[in-house]
Amino acid sequence: MIQHGISKYELEINKILVKNIETLMKQHEISQNEITKQLNERLSEKSISISQSTINRYMNEKVKMPLAVAYEVCDILSVSLSECLKPDMQPDMQRVMQNIQGESQNDILTVLRWILKDNKKFIFDTERSKDDFIFYEGIYHCYFHPTIASERDKPLTGKLTFSVDRGFCNSVLQINTGKPRDGSDSTEPFIKLYKGVSLISEPANSWYSILIGENIEEMVFLSFRYMKLNARFLDCRIAEVLTTAAGGKPYPVVLRMFLSREKIQEQHYNAISPHLFMNTSDIYIAKTKLHSIKNVDNTYKSVIDQLERYEYDTSPPEEIYMLDEAVVKETAKRFGLIDFDSNTLITLLRASSISMYHNKVSVKADDLIRNLLMGYGYYNRQVSNNSE
Numbered sequence: 001m002i003q004h005g006i007s008k009y010e011l012e013i014n015k016i017l018v019k020n021i022e023t024l025m026k027q028h029e030i031s032q033n034e035i036t037k038q039l040n041e042r043l044s045e046k047s048i049s050i051s052q053s054t055i056n057r058y059m060n061e062k063v064k065m066p067l068a069v070a071y072e073v074c075d076i077l078s079v080s081l082s083e084c085l086k087p088d089m090q091p092d093m094q095r096v097m098q099n100i101q102g103e104s105q106n107d108i109l110t111v112l113r114w115i116l117k118d119n120k121k122f123i124f125d126t127e128r129s130k131d132d133f134i135f136y137e138g139i140y141h142c143y144f145h146p147t148i149a150s151e152r153d154k155p156l157t158g159k160l161t162f163s164v165d166r167g168f169c170n171s172v173l174q175i176n177t178g179k180p181r182d183g184s185d186s187t188e189p190f191i192k193l194y195k196g197v198s199l200i201s202e203p204a205n206s207w208y209s210i211l212i213g214e215n216i217e218e219m220v221f222l223s224f225r226y227m228k229l230n231a232r233f234l235d236c237r238i239a240e241v242l243t244t245a246a247g248g249k250p251y252p253v254v255l256r257m258f259l260s261r262e263k264i265q266e267q268h269y270n271a272i273s274p275h276l277f278m279n280t281s282d283i284y285i286a287k288t289k290l291h292s293i294k295n296v297d298n299t300y301k302s303v304i305d306q307l308e309r310y311e312y313d314t315s316p317p318e319e320i321y322m323l324d325e326a327v328v329k330e331t332a333k334r335f336g337l338i339d340f341d342s343n344t345l346i347t348l349l350r351a352s353s354i355s356m357y358h359n360k361v362s363v364k365a366d367d368l369i370r371n372l373l374m375g376y377g378y379y380n381r382q383v384s385n386n387s388e
Contacts, residue, residue, distance in 0.1 A: 219243065
C-alpha cells in the first residue's frame with residue numbers, strides 16, 4: 001500500500017512539473033524542438049542523447065520525466081527545480097535578479113520575458129526577429145554634455161555597441177570620463193562600462209536599451225526613434241538618456257546623447273553640441289546673444305533683422321527674464337519671507353514661465369543634425385556596421 005501511495009504521489013508531482021514547464025515554455029516562447037536541442041547540447045558531454053519523441057512522451061505524461069532531465073530543462077528555462085515542482089509556481093525572480101551582473105545578460109532577458117510575458121508588441125528575441133535589429137547592429141560614437149557645469153566646454157565621448165548574440169541584442173556602452181577615477185592612483189582616464197540588452201517597440205517607433213554598470217554602481221536607460229530599415233545601416237540618431245549625474249551630487253539626470261557610426265571630428269563639435277540641449281523647436285535666446293549672431297555672417301544679420309521686424313499673427317515678441325532660483329530665495333529672505341512663502345513664489349514663477357511639459361526627439365530633430373553633418377561631408381557613403 002505504501003509503495004502504491006508513493007507511486008501515485010510521484011505521478012501527481014510529475015503532472016505539476018510538466019504543467020509548469022509548459023507554462024514557462026509558453027512564456028519564453030521556446031518550442032519542444034528548441035528544448036530538445038539545448039538539452040542535448042548540455043548532455044553531450046556525458047555522452048547522453050534524448051530524442052524529440054522521448055521529450056514528447058515526457059510532456060504528454062506517457063513516461064515520468066527523469067530527475068536529471070527535469071533539472072536541466074528547468075535550468076534552460078531559468079527557474080529552479082524546487083520552484084517548478086510547486087503547484088502555485090512563481091518564477092524565482094530573486095535568484096534571477098541577484099545574477100544580473102557581469103556577463104549575465106541572459107538573466108536580464110529572462111526578467112524582460114517575465115515582465116512582458118505574452119506581449120507581442122515588444123521585440124527582443126533576435127533569433128525570431130533578426131531582421132528588425134540587423135541594420136542597427138554595430139559601433140556608434142557617442143557625444144553628450146557633461147553633467148558637471150564646469151566641464152561643459154566640449155562634449156564627453158564614448159562608444160555604444162549593439163550586437164546580436166545568443167538570442168538577444170547585446171548592448172555595451174563605454175564612456176570616456178576624460179579624467180582619472182576619484183581615489184585612484186592611475187593617471188589614465190576612467191572608462192565607465194555598462195552592459196545590457198536592447199528591445200524594440202514598433203507601435204511606439206522606439207528602441208530601448210537597459211544597461212547596468214560593470215565597474216560603477218549606475219544604470220543607464222537609453223531610447224531613440226526606431227524605424228525598420230531594409231537597405232542600409234542606421235548612420236545616426238539623437239537618444240534620450242536617463243542615468244545618474246557625475247560628480248559629488250549623483251542625482252538622477254536626463255540628457256540627450258548623439259549616436260553616430262562615423263566619428264565626428266573635434267572641429268565639428270560646435271555643430272552637434274546645440275542639438276544636445278534639452279530644447280524644442282521654439283528657440284528662446286537672450287537679445288544680446290541674438291544680436292551677436294549677426295556678426296557671424298551678413299546674410300544671418302539680414303535674416304535676424306527680418307525676424308525682429310516679423311509681424312506675428314498672435315502676440316509680438318516679449319522680453320524674457322532668466323532668474324536664478326538661489327537668487328530668488330536670497331532676495332525673498334531679505335524681504336522677510338519664510339521658506340514656505342519663498343517656495344510658493346518660486347512655484348508661481350515656474351507656473352508662469354515659458355517651459356515645455358516634456359522633451360522629445362522628433363523626426364525633424366534627427367533629420368536636422370544629420371543633414372547638417374552631411375553638409376560637412378559625413379554620411380555621404382554607405383557606412384558599415386562597424387565604422388570607425
